[in-house]
Each structure stands twice: as structure tokens, then as C-alpha cells.
Amino acid sequence: MSIFEYNGSAVVAMVGKNCFAIASDRRLGVQLQTIATDFKRISKIHDRLFIGLSGLATDVQTLYQRLVFRHKLYQLREERDMKPETFASLVSAILYEKRFGPYLCQPVIAGLGEDDKPFICTMDSIGAKELAKDFVVSGTASESLYGACEAMYKPDMEAEELFETISQALLSSVDRDCLSGWGGHVYVVTPNEIKERILKGRMD
Amino acid sequence: MGDSQYSFSLTTFSPSGKLVQIEHALTAVGSGQTSLGIKASNGVVIATEKKLPSILVDEESVVTNVNQMSLLQVQKIQHLTPNIGVVYSGMGPDFRVLVRKSRKQAEQYNRLYKEPIPVTQLVRETATVMQEFTQSGGVRPFGVSLLVAGYDDKGPQLYQVDPSGSYFSWKASAMGKNVSNAKTFLEKRYTEDMELDDAIHTAILTLKEGFEGEISSKNIEIGKIGADKIFRVLTPAEIDDYLAEVE
Secondary structure: OOHHHOOOOEEEEEEOOOOEEEEEEOOEEEOOEEEEOOOOOEEEEEOOEEEEEEEOHHHHHHHHHHHHHHHHHHHHHHOOOOOHHHHHHHHHHHHHHOOOOOOOEEEEEEEEOHHHOEEEEEEOOOOOEEEEOOEEEEEOOHHHHHHHHHHHOOOOOOHHHHHHHHHHHHHHHHHOOOOOOOOEEEEEEOOOOEEEEEEOOOOO | OOOHHHOOEOOOEOOOOOEHHHHHHHHHHHOOOOEEEEEEOOEEEEEEEOOOOOOOOOOOEEEOOOOOOEEEOOOOOEEEEOOEEEEEEEOHHHHHHHHHHHHHHHHHHHHHHOOOOOHHHHHHHHHHHHHHOOOOEOOOOOOEEEEEEEEEOOEEEEEEEOOOOOEEEOOEEEEOOOHHHHHHHHHHHOOOOOOHHHHHHHHHHHHHHOOOOOOOOOOEEEEEEEOOOOEEEOOHHHHHHHHHHHO
16 A cells, blocks of 8 residues: 555645635544544645645644744745745745655645635645646545546636535545545635635545 | 864954944945945936046956846946845955855745745845854955845835845945945935936936046946836946936
8 A cells, every 4th residue: 555545635626716715534544444533634824825735644744834834934034924826836845855755745735826816736745836727636535536626617616606516526536535534624715714614424 | 164273253342342343344345435326216226436446457348238238347236136236335356255145045045935035035144144254253244335226026125234234224325435425415315206217317416426537437337126127237328328417
């Protein structure tokens, strides 16, 4: 079994009209055993920037702590929040620093840039960035997620419709993956508010 | 760092609480050729005297290409990034070292964040380098003060950085030989809503105030940056045009 599949994970982000949604599953497993059903994979960097990390859980937590550290210092020095594109470049550089002993995570970054334009991207564990205009996926359920998102996505959805779409895509994809699931955690971010919701899916 | 005999800091406090080496460094700056900078509402201009020590100095200028960058033997105004320029008063060789270090820091920032470095960040990092040389073993402080002119998302900015490593934001400032006259002149002439071309005229007039001999495009250097965010050193032909307008 690949080390990326040790803990199991599913993360997806989608672009809407002046808003974005980022969602993940909640299972933390040790191979076939389920250890926790409330594992947090998505974290806020600032009010308009979120990062979801899939892969090995210890690296998910450590990498998140390192990134928050870097962002806090940036905020103090530059007296402003990081733009999503800048943050993505930073994550890519930090991952590449460990090119020959990498963090075993695949980040999904989602944020609102200038003029409230949504920005999403993903990268592999050594920092190869992939920008997308519609959706990005990562984790053990990524193949199912690609299929579900491709079928359900349409451009310029408003926040409520975006929430429905990303939730259905996530729940149907994790149902096909034994290593991820046990509910969902969805953030829908507009210029004015962040809505956090927990989904109840098949609890297996 | 070298022999153990020289591993203590050469910049030590005097009983009066001063760092004498820094005072001397500021004296070196004060005997350097005058330079000045003016922040306008839509850009920044920096300028300096460029008096060559003798007529025998070969100051061949070659205008290279459509970007009109002239390759003068002695170029006192330099780019740090496409949108940040710098001029100095004091020791030329020390300036070269600082320019090299600052350019590297700017490019490192760009490589990490894929974003051009904000002017304040570059000024702070350059100032940090200068401060390190006042608290390390076996080195002396830099004998230059810098005027950094840039235009970024926060608009036009002008900073002065001293040998001690302290930096200040200025609306208009001067350094070097003629500093007190130049500053008095600038205080009188400066207005908040000045535009870039007015600022260039004012800069020329300020330089003229303390100029020994005839001012011409061969013995001054002017750099400007406008809302296009591109720092340019003016060609001698452009300086001649401005000089003619000032007459």
C-alpha cells in the first residue's frame, strides 16, 4: 500500500461566482482501521484563504503549522494578508525544499484574490502547481472526485448552489473509496462571510 | 572572520553613548557629492551630481538601444528591480556592494513569492545589511547613505537609508556636500500635489543651487519612476531638454 493511502483522505475545491467552496472528508484511519471521524483537513490561513491538505496525517498537521507560521510572520512584516497566488508560490517553494525527503501531502489551496476573484490550485507533494478555473481534487478518492466534479460542475454558481454541488460531488465520491468518508466538512466563502457546514453521509 | 585578533566589533560604544564609527561614516557621506530625491504625486525623481575629477577621465557615453539605457563609465544611479532605483552619497565602491546585495535579496523574494518585492520590504532588508556591518567582527560600516525611489501598490515612495541602518521615508530629501542648502531649498519649493515633471525641474534647480561650475547633462544624473512603474535613468539628451525648460 502506498504511504499516501495510509490515512485516507479526500479534498476538493470549486470556483463559483465571486465565491469558492472547499470540502474534505472527516475520516482518519490507520490502513483499514478507522481511528477518528472528525479529523480536520481544511484550515483557514486568513479570512479569504483556505488550504486543504490530503495525504499522510502527520505531515498534514506539521505542514499546516509551518504555513501558518510563515503567514503570521509575513503579516507582521508586510502589514497585509497574503494573496492566494503568493501563498501558492510559497507552499510550492516550501514543498520543493524537501525534494528528496518530501512532505507526503497534496495541498489544495482556495482563496479570494483581488476584486474578489476566486483562486484555486493544487500541487503534488513536491510542489508542482496546477491552476484550474473550475475545480481541483486531491486524496485517495481523487479519481472518483474527478468524475463527479466533471459531471456536476457548472461555471458561475452562486454560493448556495455551489454548496449543494460540492457536497454531492464529495459524498458520492467518498462512497466509492473505502479509505475516506465518515461525513464531510464544507466551507463556502464569499467576500462577506464564511459558511462552515458538516455533512452527514454514509458513516462507513 | 579573519584573525582572532580582529574578531571583536570595530564599532563599539563611546562613553557618551555614540557609535563613533557611524558618526565618521556619516561624515564620509557628508563629504560626498550631493544627491537628492523628490516624491511627486505620480512618481519619484532622484538625482545626483556627477563631477568627474579631471577632464582626462574618459566619460564616453554609448546609447545602446530603444530602451535608451546609456552605458556610462560611471553610473551613479542604479536599478534594484524594474520598479525600484537607488542613488547614493559617499563611497562609490561601498555603494556597488550594497546594490549587489539588495538586487539579490529582491530577486530571492521574487523567486519565493513570485511577486515583486514591495519597496518598504527591500529598504528594510538593505537597512538590515547595513546594520549588520555595525555589529559584526572585523568589518566597518558602509560609507554611503542611499536614496531609494520606487513605485509599487502603495504608490510612489522615497526612502533614505543611513550607514547606521536606520531608514526614513521622505517627501523630499538631500544628502552629501550641499545638504543643508539643498534641504532648505526643497522645503521652500516642495508642494504635496507636485507632478513628476515639476519634481524633475525642482530637482535640477536644487542641484543648481550648490553647483560649482556650469550644470550640464554631462555632470548630473537623473532617474525617475512614474505610474508606469518602470524606473529609468534619463539619457543626456533628455536631461538637456529638462535643463532647457528650466532656463
